[in-house]
Amino acid sequence: MYETSDFRNGLKIELDGDPYTIVYFQFVKPGKGTAFTRTKLKSILSGSVIERTFRSGETVGEADVEEQPMQFLYANGDIYTFMNTETFDQVELQAKLLGDDAKFLMENLEVSVLFYKGRAVNMTLPNFIETKVVWTEPAVKGNTSQGVLKLAKLECGAEIHVPIFVSEGELLKVDTREGGSYVSRLNK
Amino acid sequence: MLTPIDALRLRQRATILHAVRSALHEGGFLEVQPPTLVNGPALEETLEPVRADGRYLHTSPEFALKRVLAAGLPRIYSIVPCFRDEEWGRHHAREFTMLELYFANAGYLDLIPVVEDLVGAAARAVGAAVPTFQRRTVAELFGGDIPGDDDTFFLHWVDRIEPRLTEPTFVLDYPARHAALAEVRGSVSERLEVYLGGLELGNGFSELRDPVELRARFLRSAAHRVALGKVPHPIDEGVIDASAHMPRAAGIAIGVDRLVMALTGEPDIARVQISR
Numbered sequence: 001m002y003e004t005s006d007f008r009n010g011l012k013i014e015l016d017g018d019p020y021t022i023v024y025f026q027f028v029k030p031g032k033g034t035a036f037t038r039t040k041l042k043s044i045l046s047g048s049v050i051e052r053t054f055r056s057g058e059t060v061g062e063a064d065v066e067e068q069p070m071q072f073l074y075a076n077g078d079i080y081t082f083m084n085t086e087t088f089d090q091v092e093l094q095a096k097l098l099g100d101d102a103k104f105l106m107e108n109l110e111v112s113v114l115f116y117k118g119r120a121v122n123m124t125l126p127n128f129i130e131t132k133v134v135w136t137e138p139a140v141k142g143n144t145s146q147g148v149l150k151l152a153k154l155e156c157g158a159e160i161h162v163p164i165f166v167s168e169g170e171l172l173k174v175d176t177r178e179g180g181s182y183v184s185r186l187n188k
Numbered sequence: 189m190l191t192p193i194d195a196l197r198l199r200q201r202a203t204i205l206h207a208v209r210s211a212l213h214e215g216g217f218l219e220v221q222p223p224t225l226v227n228g229p230a231l232e233e234t235l236e237p238v239r240a241d242g243r244y245l246h247t248s249p250e251f252a253l254k255r256v257l258a259a260g261l262p263r264i265y266s267i268v269p270c271f272r273d274e275e276w277g278r279h280h281a282r283e284f285t286m287l288e289l290y291f292a293n294a295g296y297l298d299l300i301p302v303v304e305d306l307v308g309a310a311a312r313a314v315g316a317a318v319p320t321f322q323r324r325t326v327a328e329l330f331g332g333d334i335p336g337d338d339d340t341f342f343l344h345w346v347d348r349i350e351p352r353l354t355e356p357t358f359v360l361d362y363p364a365r366h367a368a369l370a371e372v373r374g375s376v377s378e379r380l381e382v383y384l385g386g387l388e389l390g391n392g393f394s395e396l397r398d399p400v401e402l403r404a405r406f407l408r409s410a411a412h413r414v415a416l417g418k419v420p421h422p423i424d425e426g427v428i429d430a431s432a433h434m435p436r437a438a439g440i441a442i443g444v445d446r447l448v449m450a451l452t453g454e455p456d457i458a459r460v461q462i463s464r
Contacts, residue, residue, distance in 0.1 A: 027277030030350070031381065031391045032368055033342040034234050035274070053347040055339075 001059045004037040012044065012063040015052070019044040019063035019116050028053075044114060044122055047099055063116065067124070070113045072105045080105065082113050082123065091120035101125050103158040104176045125176040130186060131156045132171050139167040149182075191458035200314050201448045201460055205267065207313035208287065208444075211306050217263045217289060222252035224268065228422040231369060233409040236273040237421070238282070245271035248441050249288050250369070251427040254395070257290050257437055258430035265289035267444060278456045279387060285444040287390075292435035295394040296370065296378045299440045300358055303382055303390070307356075307447070316451045319356035319384060326362050326376075329353075334363055341366075350388070357383045369396050369405070382442070385450030392440030399432040 002013060007025045014020075020041035029035040035056035042049050044065065054060070070082040070091070078095040080102065091113060095102055104125050105111075114122040136152035142165075149161040152172075160174060162182045173183040209219070229237035229247045237244040246252075249266050256264050270286045289302070300321070308318045327334060329349050335341040341363075353359070359381045362370075367377030370393035378394035396402055403423065410420035448460040 027275070027280055028346050028350070029234075029275060029280065030342060030345060031388055032232070032234065032362075032366055033345065034338070036343065036346045038346065053343065055343065 001061060003059055004054050004056050007037055007039065012065050013041070014061035014063045015041065019065055019121075020050075023049065027056075029056075044116060047097060047122075065121075066115045067112045068115065069110055070123070072107065072109045072111060074107065075102075075105070082111065082120075093120060093123060097122055100179065101176070104129055104131075104156050104174075104180065106131065106156040109156075127175060127177060128183065129156065129174055129176055130171055131158075131174055133162070133166060133168050136162065136166060136168055137164075140164045191456070191461075191463040193462060194459045197448065197452060197454055197460045198462070200452050201444075203313045204310040204448055204451060205444065207309045208306050208447075209267070211309040212265050212289065215263070215302070215305070217265045217291070218261055220253065220256055220261070220264050220266055222246070222249035222256075222266050222268060226251070228424045231406060231409055231421065231424075231427075233412050233421075236275075236418075238271040238273045247272050248286055250439070250441070251424050251430075253288060253290055253439070254427050254434060255430045257292065257435070258433040262292035262435065263290075278458075279446065279449075281445065281457050281461060284457070284461075286441050287444050287447075288439065288441040290395070290437050290439040292437045294436070294438040296360075296380050296392055296438050299380065299392040299438050303358075303392075303440065303442070306442075307384065307451075310447060311451055314451055321356040321358055321382070323358045323360060325360045329359065338365075351386075353383045354386045355383075356385075359383065367396075367405075369393055369402070371396050380440075382440075384447070385453070387443075387446045387450050389446050389450060390440050390442035392438060395431075395434065395437045395439050397431050397434050397436065399428045402428050402431050 007022055009022055011022045012019060020043055022039055023042045024040035026038045028038050037054045039052050040049055041052055068084060070084050073081045073083050080093045080098060081090055083090045112124040113120050132155040133152045134155050137150050148164050150164050151159055152162040152166060153159050158180050160180045160182055171186040173186055175181045175183050224246055225240060226244050226246045229244045230250045232247060235247045237247050248270050249268055253264060253266060267285060267287045269283055271283050273282060275282060304321060311318045335344055361376040362379045364372045364375055364377050367379060370377040370379040381391050382389045406423045413420045445457050445460050449457060454460055
């Protein structure tokens with residue numbers, strides 16, 4: 001059981017029989033009233049986000065989930081296959097469960113696959129990945145401004161905005177959260 | 189985790205404090221300094237005080253300022269750190285700064301132009317838009333159907349009403365049982381709260397001046413806390429005595445940190461303070 005004071009982003013709880021991940025929480029207390037915790041919860045099974053307000057001290061169950069590091073192998077149509085590199089067990093996930101995160105999947109990328117009651121139901125990307133630029137407008141040499149951005153297509157399949165000094169073929173560090181964003185160039 | 193010092197926010201905070209003090213000075217308010225270490229916290233049954241060496245750090249300077257009011261200073265304010273335990277998050281800090289002011293021969297509605305003046309002066313000082321406040325009664329916000337029990341009242345408030353209070357608003361006329369230290373008129377208390385930028389900024393009253401009723405409220409609050417398994421707050425004889433000698437007065441407490449947040453668009457209270 002978790003109390004509202006245990007709430008943090010990423011905590012997995014069970015609510016009305018379904019597993020959710022806490023994606024936002026805020027302590028709220030009217031000046032003359034009792035305390036509450038306002039939350040946004042992402043359904044682990046459907047990916048949809050709901051809002052829920054808890055009274056302080058209210059308890060919720062822990063979601064019966066387990067995470068396993070696995071490698072992405074390949075996609076076949078809407079089916080994405082991942083493998084445990086120690087046991088060689090393979091699991092499949094539907095594209096609709098992965099949503100936007102699918103565009104960051106590259107062969108051999110290490111992700112965390114989420115099992116609910118023993119069944120693979122979702123996966124979490126690493127916060128940062130390394131991937132090459134396969135297409136972008138020609139670089140503007142010498143302009144080191146981080147404020148001016150252009151579109152770049154990445155090897156993993158995603159498109160993100162990058163500073164204008166970035167060239168095709170360069171290896172980038174990319175933050176996969178909130179749709180993906182440029183972090184830095186990697187000199188390799 | 190230590191929040192980095194935000195130099196811009198500290199500059200804006202200083203500018204706002206200066207503008208507020210100037211406006212209060214212009215309005216004839218005298219700054220007084222209440223004690224921080226007190227024998228009993230304010231009469232707030234849902235607030236947890238911080239204990240210090242067998243006494244309390246004040247949760248607000250209310251009792252001390254009322255004694256000053258009763259002693260014959262008719263327009264007073266203080267801007268001081270206050271302490272409330274078990275409160276944390278982006279809108280709450282255990283230690284925060286409160287602007288509290290009182291003036292004689294006034295009721296709670298007289299607080300509105302005073303607050304509008306102060307907030308307007310602070311807004312102009314930091315180049316923010318001067319807010320235009322709307323007025324809503326609690327009954328209007330609940331659609332005429334105010335829940336009878338506190339638990340439902342506050343859950344409904346936090347879940348459905350407060351998230352929609354995004355416009356600058358004075359919320360008026362709380363149910364009599366939520367009067368705290370306000371005068372009661374029929375079924376409502378002469379109490380208001382001010383919202384700015386979606387934040388609850390302050391709470392004001394037509395101040396209760398009946399020592400018998402005040403003692404009864406202390407006893408009710410203590411009984412309620414005992415029923416919840418909490419330590420009751422001690423009865424403060426000083427404020428009961430002061431209430432009998434106070435002129436008719438209005439008073440309001442405004443969170444300075446939240447005022448800075450609302451006027452600068454800063455979502456995190458830690459960034460308008462110097463964190464521990």
